[in-house]
Each structure stands twice: as C-alpha cells, then as structure tokens.
Amino acid sequence: MLGDPFLHEKVERLIRKDRLCAEWAVVSASDEVTRLFGSGHNEDAYIQERKHDVVFVCDRLVRALAGTEPTLSLTEPAVVVARDVSPADTAAMGEMPVLAFVTERGSRTSHTAIMARALEIPAVVGVESPLLGELRTGDQVVVDGFRGVIVVNPTPLIIEDALARAKRHSAFSQGLRGGGRDRPTMTACGELVRIDANIELPEEVSVAIEAGAQGIGLYRTEFLYVNRNVPPTEEEQYAVFQRVVEQMDGRPVTLRTFDVGGDKFASAFALPPEMNPALGLRAVRLALRVPDVFLAHLKAMVRAAAHGDVRIMIPMVTSLEEVRQVKRLLLQAESELGYQGPRIRVGMMVEVPAAAVIADVFAREVDFFSIGTNDLVQYALAVDRTSRKLATLASPFDPAIVRLIDNVVRAGAARNIPVALCGAMAQDPLGAVLLVGLGLRCLSMGAGAVPEIKETLSRVTVAECERLAQGALEADTAEAVEELLAGELAGRLLDILTGSVE
The missing domain is CATH 3.20.20.60 (Phosphoenolpyruvate-binding domains)
Structure with missing residues (x-):
C-alpha cells in the first residue's frame, strides 16, 4: 500500500505544491483517500476494512517520519483497547505487562486472535465501535476472553465474580x-x-x-x-x-x-x-x-x-x-x-x-x-x-x-x-x-x-x-x-x- 501511486501522488503534490511538511501531507492525503470510501455509516464490511488499511498504514508512516516508536509500549500492567492490533504488535505483547486486549476489528480466526491464544493473553475481538467509544484511559474493564464479554467500569460484585472465575479457570x-x-x-x-x-x-x-x-x-x-x-x-x-x-x-x-x-x-x-x-x-x-x-x-x-x-x-x-x-x-x-x-x-x-x-x-x-x-x-x-x-x-x-x-x-x-x-x-x-x-x-x-x-x-x-x-x-x-x-x-x-x- 505504501507503493500505491494514487497515495504517493497525493502526498508528493501536497509537499511540492502546497508546501506541507511530510507528516502533515501524509495525514491530509489519508483523509482525502478515506473520504473516497464513503461516509462511514452503512458501508460494506469489505470497504470498511480497506479504509482502515489506509488509515493504519498512513498512521505508521507518520510515526516513522516523526521518529516515534511505532509499536506498543507499556511500563505497567494494563488492558489495551484499540481499533486494531496487528499480529506483530500482538507478538510484542508477550514481552509486556499486557493483562488483556480488546479490538474493534477481527474474529476468533483472525491472526491477531490466534496470536492472543498462543500467548495466552485474554482477548475479545470484533467489539462494536460504540462500546469502544465509551472507554477512556484509566477506566476499569473486565475482559472475559472465554465468553467473549467485556464490562466497562464494573461493580465490585462483578469484579469479585470475575476474579473468582479466573481463579477457578487457572486452577x-x-x-x-x-x-x-x-x-x-x-x-x-x-x-x-x-x-x-x-x-x-x-x-x-x-x-x-x-x-x-x-x-x-x-x-x-x-x-x-x-x-x-x-x-x-x-x-x-x-x-x-x-x-x-x-x-x-x-x-x-x-x-x-x-x-x-x-x-x-x-x-x-x-x-x-x-x-x-x-x-x-x-x-x-x-x-x-x-x-x-x-x-x-x-x-x-x-x-x-x-x-x-x-x-x-x-x-x-x-x-x-x-x-x-x-x-x-x-x-x-x-x-x-x-x-x-x-x-x-x-x-x-x-x-x-x-x-x-x-x-x-x-x-x-x-x-x-x-x-x-x-x-x-x-x-x-x-x-x-x-x-x-x-x-x-x-x-x-x-x-x-x-x-x-x-x-x-x-x-x-x-x-x-x-x-x-x-x-x-x-x-x-x-x-x-x-x-x-x-x-x-x-x-x-x-x-x-x-x-x-x-x-x-x-x-x-x-x-x-x-x-x-x-x-x-x-x-x-x-x-x-x-x-x-x-x-x-x-x-x-x-x-x-x-x-x-x-
């Protein structure tokens, strides 16, 4: 996708003619290309996936241009919530204090889900986007990968029950x-x-x-x-x-x-x-x-x-x-x-x-x-x-x-x-x-x-x-x-x- 002449031409035009910096040019080109896919409400699932691919690749390119680390990095235990997590990022989670992760994209047979099972990281994939939109950094979340359920800001009783079930499953x-x-x-x-x-x-x-x-x-x-x-x-x-x-x-x-x-x-x-x-x-x-x-x-x-x-x-x-x-x-x-x-x-x-x-x-x-x-x-x-x-x-x-x-x-x-x-x-x-x-x-x-x-x-x-x-x-x-x-x-x-x- 990085070699796509359509995307390449737009980025180059924005840099040469509009005098934008490289990072801004990539973001602007990404916005322009994704608008061509439609408004985003009643889109075909395949179109949604391809639009996401454009956003994902352009985001990685912007971070590479800015010299920032493009992969996930955690210093303390946390649940990762994202629109998508690549198989490569999932593999990297094995070395980090990731308690679980939740994504909007994917199904139980997608490679990200396969990697999660291999690394024994609890995960729920394919979550409806309105629910993800409610989450904020610092929220408490129960992630039940066995049942495919997540609970945002659970009550003490729900937390107690989840911990008990996790203990029984581990045993x-x-x-x-x-x-x-x-x-x-x-x-x-x-x-x-x-x-x-x-x-x-x-x-x-x-x-x-x-x-x-x-x-x-x-x-x-x-x-x-x-x-x-x-x-x-x-x-x-x-x-x-x-x-x-x-x-x-x-x-x-x-x-x-x-x-x-x-x-x-x-x-x-x-x-x-x-x-x-x-x-x-x-x-x-x-x-x-x-x-x-x-x-x-x-x-x-x-x-x-x-x-x-x-x-x-x-x-x-x-x-x-x-x-x-x-x-x-x-x-x-x-x-x-x-x-x-x-x-x-x-x-x-x-x-x-x-x-x-x-x-x-x-x-x-x-x-x-x-x-x-x-x-x-x-x-x-x-x-x-x-x-x-x-x-x-x-x-x-x-x-x-x-x-x-x-x-x-x-x-x-x-x-x-x-x-x-x-x-x-x-x-x-x-x-x-x-x-x-x-x-x-x-x-x-x-x-x-x-x-x-x-x-x-x-x-x-x-x-x-x-x-x-x-x-x-x-x-x-x-x-x-x-x-x-x-x-x-x-x-x-x-x-x-x-x-x-x-």
Whole structure:
C-alpha cells in the first residue's frame, strides 16, 4: 500500500505544491483517500476494512517520519483497547505487562486472535465501535476472553465474580497441565492421537513442550518478515530455525514457508495494492514471484534439517505446478548446500476449496496434508475471517466444511499419506471429537489448548467419535452439527467446555 501511486501522488503534490511538511501531507492525503470510501455509516464490511488499511498504514508512516516508536509500549500492567492490533504488535505483547486486549476489528480466526491464544493473553475481538467509544484511559474493564464479554467500569460484585472465575479457570488449567504433560494422547478405547502445537515465535517452543505437545505441527515463519524493511537473511532465518529444532530435541518440526499477504502485512515485501488481498498475491504465489528471497528461505530450512526432524509445508496451494516449482527450488537449495541428510518431507496446507476437492490428485505429489480450517472456512463459505459482522457464519461445523475435510482424509488414506489439521477447529473440544471421528489422528493447535484436547479425547471412544461424525456428514446445517455434538458430549465435557469446575 505504501507503493500505491494514487497515495504517493497525493502526498508528493501536497509537499511540492502546497508546501506541507511530510507528516502533515501524509495525514491530509489519508483523509482525502478515506473520504473516497464513503461516509462511514452503512458501508460494506469489505470497504470498511480497506479504509482502515489506509488509515493504519498512513498512521505508521507518520510515526516513522516523526521518529516515534511505532509499536506498543507499556511500563505497567494494563488492558489495551484499540481499533486494531496487528499480529506483530500482538507478538510484542508477550514481552509486556499486557493483562488483556480488546479490538474493534477481527474474529476468533483472525491472526491477531490466534496470536492472543498462543500467548495466552485474554482477548475479545470484533467489539462494536460504540462500546469502544465509551472507554477512556484509566477506566476499569473486565475482559472475559472465554465468553467473549467485556464490562466497562464494573461493580465490585462483578469484579469479585470475575476474579473468582479466573481463579477457578487457572486452577483447572494447571490441573490439566500437571497431570498429562508426558502422557500420550489416547482415546478411552486406547487409540493414539498425535497432538502438536502451532507456534509463531521461538519463545513458544518451551510453552508447547510444557503443555505436552508431541511436535510442532505448524511454525508460521512469516513472523520473521514483519516489522522490518528488508527480508531476513538466510543466516538470520537459519539461526531461528536451528534454535526451534534443537529445542524440540528430536520431535518433529513442520516449517511452513512464509504466508505473507491477506491480513498479514509485511513491509519487507512491496506488495501491490489489491482490491481483495485475501484472493491476491499471498503465500506461495508471492514466494514464487521472489525466487531469490524464497530460495534463501528454503536454504535456511534445509540447514536446520541437519539438527532434527524437519518437514516443510507449502501454504495456500491451488495448483500442482505450485507444488512442483517449490520442490524444484528445494532441490536447488539442497544441491547448492551439498545437503546429504535424510530426505526432507514436503507437504501442503489444504486451505483452498480447489485443493480439498482434488486432494486425490495432490496426494500423488506431496508427502503429507495439513488442513487449515481457518482459511478453508473463509474461502468455502465466502466469509471474511476478519469480519465481526459475519463471524457467526464462519463455522467449521458447516456441512460443506465437514464434507471437504472428509474428502481430504479419504484421499490421504487412499495414498497412505498422513493427514493432520492445524486450524482453530482442532482446539475446540467438540471439533476435536468430530475430527477423530472423520479419521484424523494428528491435530495441531495453540499450545494453551493442548492439555484440554488431550483430556477431551481421553473421555471418548473412537466408535463414539465415528458415530457422531457420520451424523455430522448427514446434517444439513452448522447448527444441527453443533447440536448433535453438544447434545452427546456436553455432560461429560462440561468442565472443559466451561473452563472450570464450578
């Protein structure tokens, strides 16, 4: 967006002809451009998002020109309330005394929300703007991330109740962690299920191990590219990958090649402005447009493979040719490095409906599948994953999603290749039961959810899971699927679903 000629021309005109300083010119140009999007009252959700993007980028540019720190900085415990918080800023919160955060933008499957869960920071996203407008610095706020509720200036009774529930939830979570860290995940009938963790930052590895994860099922490497003007060098990436692989001490680590674009902005790439970035130049499409950058990325991964069990996963695949091009570049990387280690397995994310429909074709080309339900839901149901207004439609329990997952699992079984699932659906107790019933035996999730899902699966048999999955495949609405699962499981999973023992 910074390279948008329309915005660039307006800023330059204001500086050269109107003699404004650079900061004032950017603010004036931002105002002028956003007015073109409309008045702001009954706007389309997509238009609102694009208007916000202009304001967000221009604000960052103004702060950069002024020499002020563009990232969040806190010196004492506080709740952060903002129109939006980028995934990069969310990652930085892990090092600050952030008690919780609340945003106007986003949904439970947006990357900011995913980061919050990974860092175990209570968060409520997609809050209606009138409520945010009531908040002032210094106000007391109760943020209940479990229920998706915030209370402004609560009464002493509400505060007492919130603190009691938080204490019970903490005790319950610690109890789950303490009893099953080194215990393999097993259903009530003795079937083993592999539970891995999704991470964004190397610092999360120790959290994943402590939670009982058996491997890293998804390392989102794109966070190496945010908050910097040029891509990281091969050496920088290798150092990070090596650290992660060595910390896992022989456990498998799946490195996903960078998925930049869509709602993950990285200034290291001069991405062209697009009307719909989610359907534009992102992930593997972008990687193949910058082969030198991508080759250095792959070389760092190959070098890390000398330190442990490394697999490489390609995001947003839509065609066989994309897979083949990546594999050719990987062979080039191995050749240039003189790599002599074990064969590195190459898999793909199944997160585009086209890939799910012809999974049998892709199964002949890759070593494993990992289903990404967050984007699969977005693309299959035509629902923007960052839209709060459409959040109720973005259900992984929709019959279309259940059947797509079933198709991918069957395609993998036919070719005898592993199929995992690394979307938010895996860390939903009801979702995990359904997935096991559909035939999945590897689930990857935020580290914080690992103990709960291990406990969930220990309370059900495979036969029960399969019976529920068959019912879900025959259901006609997402509500019917959820009612089926909740009706059968709510009683025995009540403590897990509510987050505490009352």
